[in-house]
Amino acid sequence: MSIDLNKYKTIVFDCDGVILDSNITKIDSYFRTAKKLGATNEQAQALVDHHVQYGGISRYPKFVWYIEEVLQQEATKEAVQEYLDAFSLAVSKGLMGCKVADGLASLREATKDANWLVVSGGDQSEIRELFSKRELSALFDGGVFGSPDNKDEIFKREQANGNIKMPALFIGDSKYDYESSNRAGLDFVFLSDWTDVPDWQQYCRAHQIHVCKNLNSLQS
Incomplete structure (x- = not known):
């Protein structure tokens, strides 16, 4: 049709x-962001899996979920912003080449x-x-x-x-x-x-x- x-x-x-x-670039950037901020490979992969499951949804609630559900920590404004800043840095260079x-x-x-x-x-x-x-x-x-x-x-x-x-x-x-x-x-x-x-x-x-x-x- x-x-x-x-x-x-x-x-x-x-x-x-x-x-x-750019989907692969975003997946790689989520993984690298988590690793940069101290995640194990399993924790970083959990963030990637959550991102793929909820494709099209903003990074903001994804990082809140990751901090609270995977890291079992409080998703303070400062904590979330640290992940947002690291992710933005990781993804920006990759997007220029997509x-x-x-x-x-x-x-x-x-x-x-x-x-x-x-x-x-x-x-x-x-x-x-x-x-x-x-x-x-x-x-x-x-x-x-x-x-x-x-x-x-x-x-x-x-x-x-x-x-x-x-x-x-x-x-x-x-x-x-x-x-x-x-x-x-x-x-x-x-x-x-x-x-x-x-x-x-x-x-x-x-x-x-x-x-x-x-x-x-x-x-x-």
């Missing part, structure tokens, strides 16, 4: 695994009447700086948004202020991407090439989710 992209007034993109081939999705420019040309946004679980200021450096910002005339606000909050706010006009499409690669877009009333396409969801095929079948391999196949 093909998708009529021209019917959408707004197209929203996740970042990691959709615009950038591959940008083929077909992004041609999709922009094919949907030039649509408003484009990024709604990501990644840190908002980090993504905006990265997109500026990699000359991607101009593609997203509706803006680039991320944590600490979660996707449900961003969708609600941007719909209320008229930035997301319906009908709208969200292009993502995680379960939370589908769930948040479904709650907001957006259509959804799952991109499979770069996803780190281990059971994505079963999940997409169960929820009758439209799947494309990548942005190029979305246009074919």
